Amino acid sequence: MTTSSKAVLTEGFSVCGKWNKRRYRIDRLLGEGANGKVFLVQSGGQSYALKFGFDAIDLQMEVNIVRELDKKSPHPFLHDADDVEIGGTVYPFYVMRYIRGHIPRRYMAKNGPEWLYMIGLNVLRKLHALHRQGYVFGDLKTENVLVSGYGEVELVDYGGVTEKGRSVKQFTELYDRGFWNAGERVADDGYDLFGFAVFCLQLAGMEKKLEALSRSLPQSRTVDDLCKLVEESPLCRPVAPILKKALLGRLADAKEGAEQWKRAIEAGGVVPSPRKGDIGLWIKAAFIASIGLFVSVVWTMWQNG
Ligand SMILES: Nc1ncnc2c1ncn2[C@@H]1O[C@H](COP(=O)(O)OP(=O)(O)OP(=O)(O)O)[C@@H](O)[C@H]1O
Numbered sequence: 001m002t003t004s005s006k007a008v009l010t011e012g013f014s015v016c017g018k019w020n021k022r023r024y025r026i027d028r029l030l031g032e033g034a035n036g037k038v039f040l041v042q043s044g045g046q047s048y049a050l051k052f053g054f055d056a057i058d059l060q061m062e063v064n065i066v067r068e069l070d071k072k073s074p075h076p077f078l079h080d081a082d083d084v085e086i087g088g089t090v091y092p093f094y095v096m097r098y099i100r101g102h103i104p105r106r107y108m109a110k111n112g113p114e115w116l117y118m119i120g121l122n123v124l125r126k127l128h129a130l131h132r133q134g135y136v137f138g139d140l141k142t143e144n145v146l147v148s149g150y151g152e153v154e155l156v157d158y159g160g161v162t163e164k165g166r167s168v169k170q171f172t173e174l175y176d177r178g179f180w181n182a183g184e185r186v187a188d189d190g191y192d193l194f195g196f197a198v199f200c201l202q203l204a205g206m207e208k209k210l211e212a213l214s215r216s217l218p219q220s221r222t223v224d225d226l227c228k229l230v231e232e233s234p235l236c237r238p239v240a241p242i243l244k245k246a247l248l249g250r251l252a253d254a255k256e257g258a259e260q261w262k263r264a265i266e267a268g269g270v271v272p273s274p275r276k277g278d279i280g281l282w283i284k285a286a287f288i289a290s291i292g293l294f295v296s297v298v299w300t301m302w303q304n305g
Helices: 056-070 104-111 113-132 189-214 223-232 234-248 254-267 276-303
Strands: 014-016 023-032 036-043 046-053 078-086 089-097 145-148 152-155
Touching (some): 023 046, 046 056, 056 089, 104 113, 104 145, 104 189, 113 189, 113 234, 113 254, 189 223, 189 234, 189 254, 223 234
Antiparallel strands (some): 036 046, 046 089, 078 089, 145 152
């Protein structure tokens, strides 16, 4: 199988799978990383995210992981995996649920920095769910988290997901425990929790200082410097003890992290409240959902005589 990053795929272009014969119309580019390009596509009146991989083997490994995780999920993430032939070259791709959301920075710019607390709590809960299945996310970073609604989060990019106990296969240096001389690059709960603390520092306005520290000599990079950044950041203050424990590997797991985080933000009175417009939307959505439920109950009763 040959792959290339040079495939020119633009709006309006249709991709038809070589094996499954499903057709996807490209709407727009959602994002691009080191491993592939992700497009918003339409098929059968539904929106999906379609990822073209730059490396066929890496993409296949990613698909295998998503398939494995889907086995225990009530909402499957993977929709299709196939190849497409364009101009005589075969490109592998997979199609997944489209996540409507913004990267945290954009969400926080729109809604306020205090949303860091809700986003953080929900990321810890997502990590806990993944860890319970025996995997570590690996490449946790701000680009791989999408936020919507009341700070709800979804993790995207399963390329770094690694079975516990193995070497982390895909990571980003800035978030990597090994890079900061704070532990091994081995998939355990603490690896993701370390990345989570750096993720929070990034969102709490410490990105320039983090970048500067990351340029220092490898032997002089220490976790103590990261702990100092936590102390320096006013936004981190209510959750500082938890972030420091995450950096120092002193949290038992993401569940403990989430419980402590929740208590800290409640005690600190920093739980963000939804905007008025959003409350209205929720009430409307709940009302519509209850009508739907009522109609389906009446329908079922009528069907059963
Ligand atoms: N299911 C999805 N729904 C919506 N947007 C998505 C989805 N999957 C990916 N994206 C967007 O596409 C971007 C790139 O995707 P992805 O991270 O999978 O690519 P990558 O090449 O593996 O990236 P990296 O270099 O970070 O490993 C993401 O940051 C996200 O903004």
